[in-house]
Amino acid sequence: MEVTTDIYLGDSREQLKLLPDDSVDLIVTSPPYADQRKNTYGGIHPDKYVNWFLPISVQLLRVLKPTGTFILNIKEKVVEGERSTYVMELILEMRKQGWLWTEEFIWHKKNCYPGKWPNRFRDAWERLLQFNKNRKFHMYQEEVMVQMGEWANSRLKNLSETDKIRDNSKVGSGFGKNISNWLERDKAYPTNVLHLATECNNKNHSAAFPEGLPEWFIKLFTKEKDTVLDPFMGSGTTLIVANRMRRNSIGIDIVPEYCEMVKKQLKAVELYLLEPKAEYEKTRVEKRITIR
Ligand SMILES: C[S@@+](CC[C@H](N)C(=O)[O-])C[C@H]1O[C@@H](n2cnc3c(N)ncnc32)[C@H](O)[C@@H]1O
Incomplete structure (x- = not known):
């Protein structure tokens, strides 16, 4: 079995054009935020952000398979005491391009820095916007199920009679749908909030994802x-x-040092086994890593 990793050095606006149509199952990315981290890599002014991103998202729409998913990690910064609106504007413009805005996950940063501002509290979350090409897309929900844990012990064991009847949700949320069905189960589907600490290890990058973040979406949306x-x-x-x-991957970055760094790191990684299975142990995984 061969797992390929292709790294493209250059501007995504150009490099994406090299990828074939309908060839990618999942896109997970965190683009440079508007004007943030200006000293590390080019920031884009909030007013120009949408126009800067749209030529990229149109390419992403082209390369994504009809069954694929695009997860965009983004958070609007505060400018002169107000949250910028470019994320909302971007969603509206991407819908005009043909994207469906299917869902929004929240990344709750469990270890956010302490701080105090006169007009707001600590920022402890970021958006993970989910876009699709079609209403039907691949989603493997069983892969991200969580232990029922304490919630099952306390809430579900004391169900009232009204709790047990079908769709008892007074607010129409659908939450109450026959929750007694879950009593005997030890796993439940997760919510759309991901509780993950930000990356603390020195990864030689100031805005690295925690590994759990792409891992969760890779489990959920790919095989x-x-x-x-x-x-x-x-x-x-x-x-x-x-x-x-054991997924093939493609990465693009405009900074040559990052491309080299990723190439070196990929050589060192160990095989990832979700659940050690006999047939996996027999399979040798060849890695083909190319920098273009
Ligand atoms: C927020 S960081 C991504 C961090 C990444 N998720 C990780 O875990 O390390 C954004 C990256 O986009 C790169 N970048 C900025 N503008 C770019 C462009 N036009 N084309 C390709 N890469 C770009 C930057 O060099 C930076 O490494």
């Missing part, structure tokens, strides 16, 4: 041998995790 793309690869977290999970 082995599928292809994962990160058009703003940075330290390559998405590629490294994809590689361990």
Whole structure:
């Protein structure tokens, strides 16, 4: 079995044009935020952000398979005491391009820095916007199920009679739908909030993902041998995790040092086994790593 990793050095706006149509199963990325981290790599002014991103998202729409998913990690910064609106504007413009805005996950940063501002509290979350080409897309929900844990013990064991009847949700949320069905189960589907600490290890990148973030979406939206793309690869977290999970991956970054760094790291990673299975142990995974 061969797992390929292709790294493209250059501007995503150009490099994406080299990829074939309908060839990627999942895109997970965190583009440079508007004007943030200006000293590390080029920031884009909030007013120009949408126009800067749209030529990239149109390419992403082209390369994504009809069954694929695009996860965009983004958070609007505060400008003169107000949250910028470019994320909302971007969603509206991407819908005009043909994207469906399917869902928004929240990344709750469990270890956010302490701080105090006169008009707001600590920023402890970021958006993970989910876009699709079609209403039907591949989603492997069983792969991300969580232990029922304490919630099951306390809440579910004391169900009232009204709790047990079908759809008892007074607010129409659908939450109450026959929750007694879950009583005997030890696993439940997760929520759309991901509780993950930000990356603390020195990865030689100031904005690296925690590995758990791409890992969760790779489990949810892909299978082995599928292809994962990160058009703003940075330290390559998405590629490294994809590689361990036996997915093919493609990364693009404009900074040559990041491309070299990712190449070196990929050589060192160990095989990732979700659950050690006999047939896996027999399979040798060849890694083909190319910098273009
Ligand atoms: C927020 S960081 C991504 C961090 C990454 N998720 C990780 O785990 O390390 C954004 C990256 O986009 C790269 N970048 C900025 N503009 C770019 C462009 N036009 N084309 C390709 N890469 C770009 C930067 O060099 C930076 O590494």
